[in-house]
Amino acid sequence: MADAGMLRFHVPEPEVRPGGTPDFSNVPIPKAGSVPRPEIDVDPRTIRDHAFSIIRVLNRTGEAVGPWAGLLSDEELLAGLRHMMTLRTFDARMQMAQRQGKTSFYMQHLGEEAVACAFRKALAPGDMNFPTYRQAGLLIADGYPMVTMMNQIYSNEADPLKGRQLPIMYSSKEHGFFSISGNLATQYIQAVGWAMASAISNDSKIAAAWIGDGSTAESDFHSALVFASTYKAPVVLNVVNNQWAISTFQGIARGGSGTFAARGLGFGIPSLRVDGNDYLAVHAVAKWAAERARSNLGPTLVEYVTYRAGAHSSSDDPSAYRPKTESDAWPLGDPIVRLKNHLIVLGVWSDERHAQAEAEILDTVIAAQKEAESHGTLHAGGKPSTRDMFEGLYAEMPPHLRRQRQQAGV
Ligand SMILES: Cc1ncc(C[n+]2csc(CCOP(=O)(O)OP(=O)(O)O)c2C)c(N)n1
Numbered sequence: 001m002a003d004a005g006m007l008r009f010h011v012p013e014p015e016v017r018p019g020g021t022p023d024f025s026n027v028p029i030p031k032a033g034s035v036p037r038p039e040i041d042v043d044p045r046t047i048r049d050h051a052f053s054i055i056r057v058l059n060r061t062g063e064a065v066g067p068w069a070g071l072l073s074d075e076e077l078l079a080g081l082r083h084m085m086t087l088r089t090f091d092a093r094m095q096m097a098q099r100q101g102k103t104s105f106y107m108q109h110l111g112e113e114a115v116a117c118a119f120r121k122a123l124a125p126g127d128m129n130f131p132t133y134r135q136a137g138l139l140i141a142d143g144y145p146m147v148t149m150m151n152q153i154y155s156n157e158a159d160p161l162k163g164r165q166l167p168i169m170y171s172s173k174e175h176g177f178f179s180i181s182g183n184l185a186t187q188y189i190q191a192v193g194w195a196m197a198s199a200i201s202n203d204s205k206i207a208a209a210w211i212g213d214g215s216t217a218e219s220d221f222h223s224a225l226v227f228a229s230t231y232k233a234p235v236v237l238n239v240v241n242n243q244w245a246i247s248t249f250q251g252i253a254r255g256g257s258g259t260f261a262a263r264g265l266g267f268g269i270p271s272l273r274v275d276g277n278d279y280l281a282v283h284a285v286a287k288w289a290a291e292r293a294r295s296n297l298g299p300t301l302v303e304y305v306t307y308r309a310g311a312h313s314s315s316d317d318p319s320a321y322r323p324k325t326e327s328d329a330w331p332l333g334d335p336i337v338r339l340k341n342h343l344i345v346l347g348v349w350s351d352e353r354h355a356q357a358e359a360e361i362l363d364t365v366i367a368a369q370k371e372a373e374s375h376g377t378l379h380a381g382g383k384p385s386t387r388d389m390f391e392g393l394y395a396e397m398p399p400h401l402r403r404q405r406q407q408a409g410v
């Protein structure tokens, strides 16, 4: 019997706060290899369970097992490891550069490297991502020059975006990386619209939408699902569930039950959850979803279960809202360590080669950083010209901006 009388307002609370002992025992982790791999034209009603389970390929001992394994060659896996290691090193150097005052702002990917790095390898040239600020792995894995990324972070004279974007908000049409907007969830409606336009013009390119767990609470997420499902848009709808939205735990956006993937079920969209710290699983599921989109089978929603091991951004201090050791307790481990162990099991990698690769990557990142810094940093050296502020945006500049430009004398 429900109790009548005074109504209560419910606010979901994380189970553990700073000072407490991290506990993820309520996160069910299915065995690697245990979730079936359906045909891409499967009736979504028959794979409802995929929205509640977790697709995993790498087991505890570093073997690739089950129906989602076997898609990548040793060379491709070695390249994937290098991409993730590069992203982690890049992050560490840029985080340090922020602390040194060389840029105003930075956001890391620590613990989430597999998601964007592996996803990128499931796309074809010309496909378009609509990323958030936590998918720089898409650029790294596609060979976008690190120096150019750093120039953007430093807003220096070689910044391709000429200081107009917040640091880390890259843009590269050639690399299928739509200009990042700080307005979260806009990526979803834009990606679906782009995908619909691609189909309307009988093109073969697909789109990928990106969103975090917290941002799924935005109405744009739901509007995008309406359009994607109604028009069967050729789009992959990615939800990166890294457990946190700044200081807000994922239970706020999700509510007390279900999963983020399960949000797709009501729209009739095939929806899958995948181990976001498993490079092979992420790639296999991304490939499945991309194939569906390209075969006119419509959208797929993919929830990547991962953990944001670092701070939200250079302006955040997570010790204020979660136990310091929480990331060590995360049951899906570290994506780099897991792929490294797998490659050792395959006999194509070793601890020594790993240490050597770490040193080489650090040298490469430092060399790129030196080159970028020769073009200037936030407070030193070359800057974009004031004129750039006024150019390249309007076919016809509005009168108030024309006046400002005259006042600035540029
Ligand atoms: C529309 C909108 N609302 C609020 C913000 C402020 N904001 C920036 S990041 C963030 C948290 C996002 O968390 P999540 O979606 O889980 O992504 P994550 O940072 O974990 O990758 C918020 C609320 C924003 N940028 N855009």
Ligand SMILES: [Mg+2]
Pocket (backbone or CB within 6 Å): 212, 213, 214, 240, 241, 242, 243, 244, 245, 246
């Ligand atoms: Mg999040």
